[in-house]
Amino acid sequence: MVINLENVYKIYEMGDAEVHALDDVTLKIEEGEFVAIVGPSGSGKSTLMNILGCLDTPTSGKYEFEGRDVSRLNDNELAAIRNRRIGFVFQNFNLLPKLTALENVELPLMYAGKSTSFRRNRAKEVLEAVGLGQRLHHKPKELSGGQQQRVAIARALSADPSIILGDEPTGNLDTKSGREIMEILKALNKNGKTIILITHDLNIAKQAQRNVHIQDGRIVKDEKVVG
Amino acid sequence: MDILQTIKLAFRGIIDNKMRSFLTMLGIIIGVTSVIALVSIGQGTTAKVTEQIQSMGSNLLTVNIMGRGATTTLSYDQAMEFMNSSYISGVAPVISDSVTVEHGNVNEEDITLQGVNEYLLSVRNYSVDNGRFFTAQEIQSRKRVAVLGSEIASKLFGFVDPVGQTVKIKGYNFEVIGVMKSSSSMMGSTDEQVFIPITLAERILQSRGVRMIYIQASDKDAVSSAKTEISAKLDKIFRVKSEDDNFSYRIFDQSEMLETINETSKTLTMMLGGIAAISLIVGGIGIMNIMLVSVTERTREIGIRKALGARKIDILNQFLIESLVLSGIGGIIGVIFGYVTSWGLGKFMSMSTKTTLPVVIIAFSFSIFVGVFFGIYPANKAGNLKPIDALRYE
Ligand SMILES: Nc1ncnc2c1ncn2[C@@H]1O[C@H](COP(=O)(O)OP(=O)(O)O)[C@@H](O)[C@H]1O
Numbered sequence: 375m376v377i378n379l380e381n382v383y384k385i386y387e388m389g390d391a392e393v394h395a396l397d398d399v400t401l402k403i404e405e406g407e408f409v410a411i412v413g414p415s416g417s418g419k420s421t422l423m424n425i426l427g428c429l430d431t432p433t434s435g436k437y438e439f440e441g442r443d444v445s446r447l448n449d450n451e452l453a454a455i456r457n458r459r460i461g462f463v464f465q466n467f468n469l470l471p472k473l474t475a476l477e478n479v480e481l482p483l484m485y486a487g488k489s490t491s492f493r494r495n496r497a498k499e500v501l502e503a504v505g506l507g508q509r510l511h512h513k514p515k516e517l518s519g520g521q522q523q524r525v526a527i528a529r530a531l532s533a534d535p536s537i538i539l540g541d542e543p544t545g546n547l548d549t550k551s552g553r554e555i556m557e558i559l560k561a562l563n564k565n566g567k568t569i570i571l572i573t574h575d576l577n578i579a580k581q582a583q584r585n586v587h588i589q590d591g592r593i594v595k596d597e598k599v600v601g
Numbered sequence: 602m603d604i605l606q607t608i609k610l611a612f613r614g615i616i617d618n619k620m621r622s623f624l625t626m627l628g629i630i631i632g633v634t635s636v637i638a639l640v641s642i643g644q645g646t647t648a649k650v651t652e653q654i655q656s657m658g659s660n661l662l663t664v665n666i667m668g669r670g671a672t673t674t675l676s677y678d679q680a681m682e683f684m685n686s687s688y689i690s691g692v693a694p695v696i697s698d699s700v701t702v703e704h705g706n707v708n709e710e711d712i713t714l715q716g717v718n719e720y721l722l723s724v725r726n727y728s729v730d731n732g733r734f735f736t737a738q739e740i741q742s743r744k745r746v747a748v749l750g751s752e753i754a755s756k757l758f759g760f761v762d763p764v765g766q767t768v769k770i771k772g773y774n775f776e777v778i779g780v781m782k783s784s785s786s787m788m789g790s791t792d793e794q795v796f797i798p799i800t801l802a803e804r805i806l807q808s809r810g811v812r813m814i815y816i817q818a819s820d821k822d823a824v825s826s827a828k829t830e831i832s833a834k835l836d837k838i839f840r841v842k843s844e845d846d847n848f849s850y851r852i853f854d855q856s857e858m859l860e861t862i863n864e865t866s867k868t869l870t871m872m873l874g875g876i877a878a879i880s881l882i883v884g885g886i887g888i889m890n891i892m893l894v895s896v897t898e899r900t901r902e903i904g905i906r907k908a909l910g911a912r913k914i915d916i917l918n919q920f921l922i923e924s925l926v927l928s929g930i931g932g933i934i935g936v937i938f939g940y941v942t943s944w945g946l947g948k949f950m951s952m953s954t955k956t957t958l959p960v961v962i963i964a965f966s967f968s969i970f971v972g973v974f975f976g977i978y979p980a981n982k983a984g985n986l987k988p989i990d991a992l993r994y995e
């Protein structure tokens with residue numbers, strides 16, 4: 375099991391009021407699954423994704439990532455998990471604007487302590503795999519949205535993680551680019567990567583194997599996609 | 602993580618923000634420049650003063666005799682007894698008075714006549730430019746020979762070679778045997794003086810005994826022993842019972858004077874350097890200020906890097922290296938400006954400056970230290986950001 379959430383709460387204190395962004399969430403995800411987490415805006419999807427990605431910690435409840443209790447890991451161990459086990463793809467791409475496509479993709483490898491030549495070769499390889507072999511030295515602002523998101527996917531893949539987390543990766547893209555991104559994610563899943571995708575778009579969600587519906591911080595439905 | 606890559610990135614950041622980087626570095630540049638320039642002035646002045654004191658003669662003791670009761674002077678022979686001391690290599694008593702010196706129909710009034718012996722040249726570090734100085738024989742035999750100061754020589758003789766000519770002093774004719782090389786030190790110049798054998802001066806000036814003796818110790822370590830021996834002897838002659846009771850003579854020690862002056866100028870140099878160092882600290886605060894702004898501006902970048910697996914130490918290093926690169930470049934520019942300023946002050950303002958490598962190294966190291974010291978706080982702040990808070994920052 376890659377992900378095992380048991381009775382997870384995330385509560386934000388807003389003055390006197392409490393916001394239950396996650397309310398007793400229990401969720402298990404196996405290796406190789408393609409899961410879409412679906413819900414309306416403000417339902418807690420991003421909160422969930424941040425916890426799954428070890429970017430944030432639950433207020434209470436248990437989270438095991440690949441069998442390790444995340445609450446017992448220190449900052450450096452969490453950084454190592456984010457670095458080598460998880461690849462992030464964000465809605466707004468989150469590329470570093472001053473770095474070229476190649477340098478952006480090299481970042482995780484740099485933090486993994488890989489040599490310059492290894493980084494170069496690996497970054498080229500993944501950029502070519504997402505169809506950007508001709509755009510290695512472009513800065514993000516010289517690329518289209520779809521291309522930027524492909525750089526982001528290449529970056530997520532560069533350290534060869536087992537799981538890709540996407541928070542509305544097609545949210546800022548036109549339909550055509552969105553479709554291309556989905557094709558890449560599906561192909562990655564075929565090659566054995568676990569994909570967890572957050573979306574409020576049911577058409578996108580349909581393309582996954584499993585849909586987890588979330589509302590007001592609670593999982594209201596967890597179903598296999600048929601067809 | 603990759604230090605080289607980080608340094609490269611830091612340089613790129615500096616180039617991307619040229620104006621801001623320059624303004625940030627300005628404090629460090631001014632600091633390093635002024636430390637180097639001011640300390641160079643201090644050291645240059647010290648070196649110059651030291652050189653001047655040393656040019657008066659090395660290991661020099663100056664004895665002034667005030668005397669006691671009827672005995673107000675030493676006789677020349679008494680003075681020369683100091684030569685028996687093994688710590689003393691030269692004794693040059695001097696009798697002087699103001700006289701008129703004539704040559705043909707030219708006469709020069711108010712010239713200082715110095716009755717001296719053959720040791721004067723070595724004891725006072727003088728040299729003769731033309732002709733020669735007195736021999737021991739000439740002193741003993743009261744030969745009527747004179748050596749002229751350079752200024753008086755040209756006043757009396759113009760372009761004519763004075764050596765072999767005659768000058769008239771107090772009605773006596775003297776053969777000129779030499780002209781002194783022009784010299785000036787803190788103890789005055791020989792240029793307007795005329796020298797004759799002291800034995801003769803005693804007679805001509807009708808002045809019995811000497812009041813002023815220049816004594817040269819045989820080497821640096823002998824100075825204090827020489828001084829002790831001179832004191833002991835003078836105490837006996839003038840029946841001085843204790844140091845406090847001594848109104849009969851004074852001994853000035855050149856090395857003591859040097860030490861005092863060196864001590865003072867060292868303190869002064871340190872103070873100048875210290876004041877300049879304060880501007881370096883102000884420069885450091887400038888760096889801290891900009892780095893804090895930079896951390897805030899780049900919160901999102903920090904979040905992204907952390908999401909990609911950067912550890913606290915990676916982020917901390919990144920910002921620390923940036924402030925180091927800033928202060929390092931500032932330091933290097935400051936060193937260059939410091940050298941140029943010191944050189945310029947020497948060249949165009951005719952100040953004595955002396956830029957030494959240790960000062961440059963200390964000033965540069967201090968700028969690096971300032972970069973680290975004032976970079977730590979912002980870098981630590983960046984490293985401690987929670988990934989989720991940093992990522993969410995707009
Ligand atoms: N840092 C925060 N402080 C307070 N409330 C928050 C914070 N982050 C999210 N929330 C609240 O938690 C709920 C879930 O937010 P989020 O997970 O971003 O929803 P989604 O991604 O599904 O739109 C929302 O009501 C939101 O206002």
Ligand SMILES: [Mg+2]
Pocket residue numbers: 419420
């Ligand atoms: Mg969201």
